[in-house]
Every structure is written in C-alpha cells, then in structure tokens.
Amino acid sequence: MAEETVDQKRLVVSTSPHIHDKKNTKKVMYVVCLALLLPIIGGVYFFGIYTLLVVLVSVITAITTEFLAKRLRKREFIMDGSAIVTGMLFALVLPPRIPLWAVIIGAAFCIAIVKEAFGGLGHNIFNPALAGRAFITVSFAGLMTSWIAPVKSVISLDSITSATPLGEGFSYAGSTSDLYIDLLFGNVGGCIGETSALFILIGGLLLLATGVIKWRIPVVYIGTVFLLAWLIPGQDPVFHILAGGLFLGAFFMATDYVTCPMTAKGQFIFAFGAGVLVILIRVYGSMPEGVAFSILLMNAFTPLIDRHVKPKPYGYIPPEKKSRFPLKKKAKTTDVADKPDQDSSTDKKEGKK
Amino acid sequence: MSLFNNEKSHGIHPPGNKITSNKKIERVPLPKQVILPLSQHIGAPSKAIVKKGDEVKVGQKIAEAGGFVSVPIHSTVSGKVTKVIEMVSSVTSNVGNAIVIEADGKDDWVKIDKPSKPNKLSKKEILNRVKEAGIVGLGGATFPTHVKLQPPPDKKIDTIIINGCECEPFITSDHRLMLEHGEEILKGLEIMMKVLGCNEAYIGIESNKPDAIENMEKIVSESNISGEVIVELLPAQYPMGAEKTLLKRILGMEVPIGGLPMDVGVVVQNVGTLKAIYDAIYDGIPLVERVLTVSGAVKEPKNIISRFGTPASEIIDYCGGTNSNANVMIFGGPMMGIAQISFDTPTTKGTNSILIQKNNTEVEGNCIRCGTCVENCPMNLMPLMYVAYVKKNMYDELKDYWIDNCVECGSCAYGCPANIPLVQYIKVGKAELQKRRPK
Numbered sequence: 001m002a003e004e005t006v007d008q009k010r011l012v013v014s015t016s017p018h019i020h021d022k023k024n025t026k027k028v029m030y031v032v033c034l035a036l037l038l039p040i041i042g043g044v045y046f047f048g049i050y051t052l053l054v055v056l057v058s059v060i061t062a063i064t065t066e067f068l069a070k071r072l073r074k075r076e077f078i079m080d081g082s083a084i085v086t087g088m089l090f091a092l093v094l095p096p097r098i099p100l101w102a103v104i105i106g107a108a109f110c111i112a113i114v115k116e117a118f119g120g121l122g123h124n125i126f127n128p129a130l131a132g133r134a135f136i137t138v139s140f141a142g143l144m145t146s147w148i149a150p151v152k153s154v155i156s157l158d159s160i161t162s163a164t165p166l167g168e169g170f171s172y173a174g175s176t177s178d179l180y181i182d183l184l185f186g187n188v189g190g191c192i193g194e195t196s197a198l199f200i201l202i203g204g205l206l207l208l209a210t211g212v213i214k215w216r217i218p219v220v221y222i223g224t225v226f227l228l229a230w231l232i233p234g235q236d237p238v239f240h241i242l243a244g245g246l247f248l249g250a251f252f253m254a255t256d257y258v259t260c261p262m263t264a265k266g267q268f269i270f271a272f273g274a275g276v277l278v279i280l281i282r283v284y285g286s287m288p289e290g291v292a293f294s295i296l297l298m299n300a301f302t303p304l305i306d307r308h309v310k311p312k313p314y315g316y317i318p319p320e321k322k323s324r325f326p327l328k329k330k331a332k333t334t335d336v337a338d339k340p341d342q343d344s345s346t347d348k349k350e351g352k353k
Numbered sequence: 354m355s356l357f358n359n360e361k362s363h364g365i366h367p368p369g370n371k372i373t374s375n376k377k378i379e380r381v382p383l384p385k386q387v388i389l390p391l392s393q394h395i396g397a398p399s400k401a402i403v404k405k406g407d408e409v410k411v412g413q414k415i416a417e418a419g420g421f422v423s424v425p426i427h428s429t430v431s432g433k434v435t436k437v438i439e440m441v442s443s444v445t446s447n448v449g450n451a452i453v454i455e456a457d458g459k460d461d462w463v464k465i466d467k468p469s470k471p472n473k474l475s476k477k478e479i480l481n482r483v484k485e486a487g488i489v490g491l492g493g494a495t496f497p498t499h500v501k502l503q504p505p506p507d508k509k510i511d512t513i514i515i516n517g518c519e520c521e522p523f524i525t526s527d528h529r530l531m532l533e534h535g536e537e538i539l540k541g542l543e544i545m546m547k548v549l550g551c552n553e554a555y556i557g558i559e560s561n562k563p564d565a566i567e568n569m570e571k572i573v574s575e576s577n578i579s580g581e582v583i584v585e586l587l588p589a590q591y592p593m594g595a596e597k598t599l600l601k602r603i604l605g606m607e608v609p610i611g612g613l614p615m616d617v618g619v620v621v622q623n624v625g626t627l628k629a630i631y632d633a634i635y636d637g638i639p640l641v642e643r644v645l646t647v648s649g650a651v652k653e654p655k656n657i658i659s660r661f662g663t664p665a666s667e668i669i670d671y672c673g674g675t676n677s678n679a680n681v682m683i684f685g686g687p688m689m690g691i692a693q694i695s696f697d698t699p700t701t702k703g704t705n706s707i708l709i710q711k712n713n714t715e716v717e718g719n720c721i722r723c724g725t726c727v728e729n730c731p732m733n734l735m736p737l738m739y740v741a742y743v744k745k746n747m748y749d750e751l752k753d754y755w756i757d758n759c760v761e762c763g764s765c766a767y768g769c770p771a772n773i774p775l776v777q778y779i780k781v782g783k784a785e786l787q788k789r790r791p792k
Binding site: 023310 | 365690693695696708715723734735737754767
C-alpha cells in the first residue's frame with residue numbers, strides 16, 4: 001500500500017501557502033444576504049407584502065442581467081452572490097410603492113452599467129445599488145419622492161401619502177422620545193429598508209461579528225454625522241443619525257469592499273468625508289436626504305485615497321532623514337556607543353586573518 | 354489597538370495542527386542511498402571534492418565551500434560515490450549537481466576531531482569549526498552560520514535573539530528540540546555570545562508551547578548565563594518566527610527596508626542551529642542530520658531525526674506511508690513550504706518538515722478589494738497591488754509599493770477570499786525585477 005502510493009502517485013505542485021482560510025467571496029456575499037434579510041423583514045412589516053415583491057423582482061432582474069452581461073462579454077457567469085446583494089440593496093433604497101417596471105429598469109442599470117460595464121465584480125467605481133438609485137431618482141423624480149406612511153397590516157396594499165422624517169412637511173405629533181422610538185423601530189415613512197434603525201443595527205452587528213465588515217467605517221461615519229449635527233445650532237444629533245438611510249448606508253453600503261479604500265487610514269478619511277457630506281446636504285442642500293450621494297461622492301474619491309494613503313511599510317525610513325537607526329531601542333543605547341572602536345578592531349583582526 | 358493602524362494584529366492565526374508535539378524524536382533507519390545536492394544553502398554552491406567510485410565515511414567532507422557565503426558538505430553515510438547527477442533543487446527549483454552515495458550499511462565515521470577543552474577555544478577556532486562543520490541556519494533559510502557570526506567591523510552586535518517560535522502549523526521539530534536538547538541549545542547560545550561578544554540574548558517561544566517555555570526557563574536559570582538570557586513568551590501568531598517580525602516584537606524596533614537584523618545590532622538564530630553549533634564545538638561532529646517533523650496525511654505523524662539526502666519516500670514509509678488521497682508533498686510548513694515534484698526528493702539541510710496533504714487549491718476569482726491582505730501583511734504592504742501590476746506587466750511600479758520588503762510569508766494569500774495566489778504573483782514580480790536589474 002505504502003509502496004504503491006509512493007511510486008505511482010502523481011504529486012500536485014503549487015505555490016505556498018498550502019492552506020487557506022475558510023473565508024471566500026461566496027460566503028462573504030451570503031452572510032451579507034443573511035444580514036440584509038432583517039431590514040427586508042422590517043420593510044415587509046411596515047410597508048406590506050408588496051415590498052417583498054419589489055425585493056424579489058430586483059434580485060431576479062439583477063441576476064438575469066449579470067448572466068446576460070457575462071454572455072455578452074464572453075465571460076463565465078459565476079453565481080457568487082454579489083448580484084443578489086446588489087439586488088437586495090437596490091430594493092431596500094426604493095420607496096415602498098415603486099412600480100415594478102421602475103425596479104426592473106433600475107436593477108438592470110445597477111448591474112449592466114454600473115458594475116459590468118466597468119469590468120464586473122471588483123472593478124466598479126461606484127456602489128451599484130446606490131448608483132442605480134441615483135439613476136432612478138434623476139430619471140423618475142416623481143416616483144422617488146412619493147412616500148407612504150407605515151401600513152396597518154402586512155397584506156394591505158393601502159397607501160396613505162406621507163412625508164419622511166427628513167422631508168419637508170413632516171410633522172410629528174408626539175414627544176421627542178416617542179419620535180426616537182418610532183425612528184428606532186422604523187414606524188415612520190421612508191424607503192423600504194431604511195426606516196428601522198434597530199433591524200439594520202442587528203444586521204450590521206451580524207456583519208461585524210462574522211468579520212465581514214470592520215467597525216471603522218460605520219462608527220466614523222455615524223459618529224461624524226452625530227458630532228456635526230451636535231455642533232450646528234438647531235440640529236438634533238440623535239434625530240440625524242436615526243432618521244433617513246444613515247444606518248443602512250453606514251453598515252451595508254459605505255462598507256462595500258470594492259468601492260471603499262483598503263487601508264485603515266483611507267477608510268477613516270472616506271467615512272469622515274461621507275459624514276460631512278451627509279450633514280452638508282441635509283442641512284444646507286436642496287435635498288432632504290444625502291446618504292446616497294455622500295457615499296457615491298466618496299466612492300469617486302476612493303481611487304485617489306488609495307493611491308495616496310499607503311500604510312507605512314515595516315522598516316520605512318522617510319527620505320529626508322537618512323538615519324541608519326530610525327527607531328528607538330527599548331532601553332540602552334549609550335553604553336554600546338561608547339566602546340565600538342575597540343571591539344570592531346578586534347573583530348576585523350579575527351575575521352580577516 | 355491604534356486608531357489608524359492595528360499593527361499588533363497584523364498576521365494571521367491559522368489552525369496550529371501541532372499533532373506531533375508530544376511525540377519523542379525517533380531515529381529513522383539509515384538510508385540505502387543518499388543524494389546530496391551541492392547547493393543546500395543560500396550562497397555559492399559547494400565544490401565537489403570526491404569523484405565517482407570514491408569510498409567515503411560518515412562526516413567526511415565531500416564538497417568544499419564555494420566562496421565566503423558558502424559551506425562545505427559532508428557525507429551522511431559511509432559507502433561509495435556512485436554518480437554525480439543533475440537534479441532540480443527542492444528549494445529554488447533550479448537545476449544543480451548532486452552527489453549520489455550508495456550506503457554500505459556500516460555507518461563508519463571519519464576520525465572526529467573533538468576539542469579537549471571546548472570552553473577554551475578562541476573566537477577564530479570556533480568560527481573555523483562552525484564553518485568546517487557546514488552549519489547553516491536550520492530554520493529553513495539555510496544562511497551560512499559562520500557568516501552571521503562574522504558581522505562587518507562597522508556592525509556591532511549587541512543582542513542575540515533565539516528563534517523558538519515555530520509559527521508554521523504542523524511543524525514541531527524545534528519544539529521537540531527545546532524539550533529534549535535544551536541544555537545543548539543553551540550551550541550553543543553561550544558559544545555564540547562569546548563569538549559575537551554580546552551579553553544580551555532573548556529566547557522567543559510562542560505561547561502554544563508552554564512546556565518548552567518552562568523547560569528553557571528552567572535550563573536558563575540553572576546555567577551560568579542566567580542573568581543575560583531572557584525567555585520571552587510570544588503570542589501564537591503567524592509569522593511570529595520571521596526574523597523581522599520577531600525582532601520587532603521582542604525589541605520594539607524595525608530593521609530598515611532592505612537591511613538585515615545586523616544593521617540594528619541583532620543576530621537572529623534558530624534553536625536547531627544552536628544545537629548544531631553545540632555538536633560541532635563540543636563533539637566535533639559536522640552537520641549530517643537534523644530533526645524534522647513528518648505530519649499531515651501520513652499514517653503515523655512523527656518527529657524524526659534523519660541524515661541529509663535521505664529520499665522522502667523512505668522517511669514516509671517509516672511513518673507508515675501516506676493516506677490514500679494524499680497528492681501533495683511539502684518540504685517545510687504549509688505556509689511557506691515548497692511543494693515537491695516527487696516522493697523521491699532527498700531531504701536537505703533546510704528541510705524542517707515533510708508535510709503530506711491533499712491538494713486543495715481553488716479557482717482564482719476576482720479581487721474584491723476587501724483589504725484582507727493589507728490587514729494581514731506583517732510588513733505593512735499592500736499585496737493586492739502586486740497582483741494588479743504583475744497582471745498588467747507593469748513591473749517598475751512594484752517598487753513604489755516596496756515589493757522587496759515582502760517576506761513571502763503567505764499571510765495575504767491565506768486570507769484572500771477570492772483565492773488569489775498572491776505569493777505566486779509576488780514571486781513572478783520579484784524574479785522579473787531581478788532580471789531587469791543592471792548587472
């Protein structure tokens with residue numbers, strides 16, 4: 001038995017390392033899908049069963065478009081789950097009663113133009129779902145501003161027009177703490193997946209716990225919005241972080257691997273910039289909500305950030321200082337420096353002879 | 354954790370799989386034939402001084418050092434030189450000459466020149482003996498030890514770091530050495546400290562080897578250099594045993610890019626090398642054998658001691674043979690080891706492990722720029738940029754990302770969710786740059 005295996009078996013040769021972490025792209029994508037189910041459940045609960053249809057249509061369109069685009073580009077179609085994530089995210093940033101034809105157009109745009117036209121997974125500059133939303137907003141402005149109030153029953157197709165918390169004409173009857181609670185649970189008008197901060201937070205924590213995303217972008221992004229709103233007179237920081245799509249954007253979209261910087265430092269700049277943009281748009285801009293555009297704008301900066309914010313490599317000596325001993329040693333330095341002459345001369349003698 | 358750079362967490366935590374850590378070192382039966390490549394170390398290949406038909410004994414020099422950065426090679430069996438063949442190196446994959454010796458089974462040793470008073474040897478005598486014994490760094494890099502012990506006069510060595518990390522999964526040969534030959538290792542260290550004239554040494558051991566730490570601490574405290582040697586407990590994290598990461602962890606300083614530890618006054622040496630130094634100085638025995646771990650998909654994983662040049666198949670057979678689905682044989686650990694083309698490949702001075710496993714390479718996907726490689730890199734590099742540039746044949750740009758600083762530890766490729774063989778691309782890039790370098 002042993003002889004047989006030793007003599008006749010052909011060996012496979014490959015470069016090191018010969019072991020691999022169990023993490024792979026597919027698993028990452030499916031964990032994101034799982035985390036996204038929570039805001040979807042929230043959307044269905046608050047806005048009725050029709051929203052589930054929106055999500056399904058969006059996902060199916062995304063997958064189909066990717067399949068067709070790969071065919072056209074003569075590339076192999078791999079079901080890696082990224083199209084599902086894009087489809088889900090796109091649906092979550094749409095108004096609850098959006099007509100299905102608009103969903104199909106938008107989802108197809110996300111994949112065909114924003115993702116595949118740039119070279120497919122890993123090569124897109126902008127977050128596909130957000131770029132798709134921007135496209136629909138620009139093309140069909142009327143559809144994207146018709147919000148409804150949360151419905152009373154899940155199967156209902158009723159729609160009572162209502163404003164979103166950030167929108168003009170929004171008025172809240174109860175106290176501030178009641179408003180916070182409604183915002184936290186999502187019992188307010190808004191996009192399908194953005195209203196319930198709590199559901200998104202749980203999904204986001206799932207991503208953090210599984211190591212899919214790192215804490216930096218969500219924390220810095222939300223933190224910046226909170227701080228700036230607190231600094232600007234007349235703004236309510238808690239309201240600013242709970243209302244609108246900030247949580248959804250911070251946990252699921254700004255953290256998109258492909259379109260955010262790779263280094264820790266770059267991610268800080270990215271998240272901080274996005275936070276500033278959100279406040280600028282919300283407080284001083286003409287639109288009520290700025291999360292989508294803040295992330296898209298920072299996406300455009302990502303290649304620039306990545307080019308200029310590199311981590312300092314091990315043993316790096318800044319070009320000005322040509323020091324041979326750039327870093328401090330733990331303790332002693334002086335006593336060694338005192339007597340190198342003697343020892344080196346003896347070394348030389350012994351080494352050369 | 355620092356806000357901008359979580360340097361402490363750079364590195365990875367692959368499953369240890371140290372299944373042989375409780376197994377005593379066993380001696381494998383003498384091989385019937387050994388194949389001894391003339392290039393078993395970094396530097397110039399050795400020059401053969403025997404020819405076909407010569408009778409040789411164990412420990413007899415069969416090749417001279419081919420330069421300053423080179424070492425002699427000794428016969429590892431007694432018998433007859435049958436031929437000199439050309440073979441593919443198990444480390445560099447370059448073709449080089451190898452001496453084939455048919456063993457006569459008698460295991461006759463040459464006359465051993467055992468110093469009567471090893472403690473009284475002068476620096477020069479020690480260096481000469483270390484060189485003549487053919488000692489190289491046994492951690493895997495196989496850098497000639499006598500060169501490390503003779504730093505240029507302007508480089509004063511004040512600290513020695515002994516590498517007992519063994520951060521590679523599966524391998525336990527250094528672990529067993531520290532348990533079974535701790536005294537010899539410390540004596541070897543004493544010799545090194547004498548030669549380099551320094552009185553500060555650290556023995557770095559990962560926390561997953563508590564028995565080795567305990568043993569070394571006990572031996573150090575009982576020795577007469579107990580005040581100068583510190584056993585340092587290190588976290589079990591890959592690549593802790595890479596000399597630059599080890600140096601940074603223990604002394605809190607970095608080696609300048611392109612430099613060696615000696616540039617900051619430090620020499621890093623593996624525990625196995627110290628044992629070899631001890632053998633050469635106290636017993637006069639040249640380097641003819643080493644401890645290695647046989648693990649993975651073999652019937653009985655073991656720590657064994659075997660003569661260099663033994664075909665891997667004989668060692669594997671001694672360990673009960675491979676499991677039926679195994680089709681990869683690696684010399685070294687799973688992270689940095691080299692996959693071999695044949696089970697008959699002979700072991701060399703640098704072979705610290707024979708690992709058998711089933712091929713598990715997966716199809717390479719698209720880079721999703723997740724930053725895992727950047728996060729994992731112990732040298733703080735951006736490995737994904739190397740892949741991007743090598744794919745586009747833009748080799749000069751690789752230097753902007755300090756490709757020469759890469760130690761090829763494989764942490765990037767280990768964590769890559771798209772299964773991109775980053776080390777492969779990096780090796781291609783480095784080789785191409787080497788070709789373009791003006792001669």
